[in-house]
Amino acid sequence: DAGVIQSPRHEVTEMGQEVTLRCKPISGHDYLFWYRQTMMRGLELLIYFNNNVPIDDSGMPEDRFSAKMPNASFSTLKIQPSEPRDSAVYFCASSFGGSAKNIQYFGAGTRLSVL
Amino acid sequence: GENVEQHPSTLSVQEGDSAVIKCTYSDSASNYFPWYKQELGKGPQLIIDIRSNVGEKKDQRIAVTLNKTAKHFSLHITETQPEDSAVYFCAASINPRAGANNLFFGTGTRLTVIP
Numbered sequence: 001d002a003g004v005i006q007s008p009r010h011e012v013t014e015m016g017q018e019v020t021l022r023c024k025p026i027s028g029h030d031y032l033f034w035y036r037q038t039m040m041r042g043l044e045l046l047i048y049f050n051n052n053v054p055i056d057d058s059g060m061p062e063d064r065f066s067a068k069m070p071n072a073s074f075s076t077l078k079i080q081p082s083e084p085r086d087s088a089v090y091f092c093a094s095s096f097g098g099s100a101k102n103i104q105y106f107g108a109g110t111r112l113s114v115l
Numbered sequence: 116g117e118n119v120e121q122h123p124s125t126l127s128v129q130e131g132d133s134a135v136i137k138c139t140y141s142d143s144a145s146n147y148f149p150w151y152k153q154e155l156g157k158g159p160q161l162i163i164d165i166r167s168n169v170g171e172k173k174d175q176r177i178a179v180t181l182n183k184t185a186k187h188f189s190l191h192i193t194e195t196q197p198e199d200s201a202v203y204f205c206a207a208s209i210n211p212r213a214g215a216n217n218l219f220f221g222t223g224t225r226l227t228v229i230p
Binding site: 004033042043045048056091093101102103104105106107108109 | 147149151156157158159160161164166204208217218220221222223
């Protein structure tokens with residue numbers, strides 16, 4: 001398997017623009033997680049899905065952030081409008097809930113810079 | 116919810132020496148404790164994990180210990196090598212099979228192995 005695939009790897013945008021980050025989880029995994037990583041706050045869970053349904057979105061910072069999972073093989077995280085403080089590395093991870101362990105497999109991340 | 120604390124935030128060791136990273140958790144219901152390694156420009160990758168019914172687990176140069184009573188667990192790396200240089204994250208999970216499949220991460224330790 002190719003692992004968790006995220007795109008784009010880097011995104012540079014101007015304040016106020018809409019940003020869409022994409023994720024393809026590992027085939028067969030039924031959980032998908034979106035994280036944000038910054039120097040100040042470390043690795044923060046934003047939202048996670050189970051079988052395409054959002055389970056916990058309490059980590060989503062504000063209404064400017066939204067996430068969708070239209071099918072088992074694709075998810076998006078959208079920021080609209082973007083602000084400089086959204087600059088961070090965003091990770092997507094997936095896992096298989098049928099396992100006794102909770103091994104999450106991370107993608108390579110999207111580095112977002114909002115100017 | 117669960118709160119995971121990790122120390123130290125940075126650690127420098129000479130090649131060949133041992134490195135120890137410590138974490139504490141707050142929720143006694145947590146029963147799964149993975150460690151992730153994040154190399155520059157990549158997402159975190161699982162390196163070792165331990166369940167709450169085990170006190171210690173080893174995998175070559177890496178070992179993890181768990182003290183359930185004190186609610187702390189540690190990562191031990193022996194005979195460190197330059198390629199061990201990375202950021203290490205501990206995490207805790209509350210009963211993956213209960214439906215809540217999210218991990219609570221520590222703030223990370225930047226390990227530098229000096230040749």
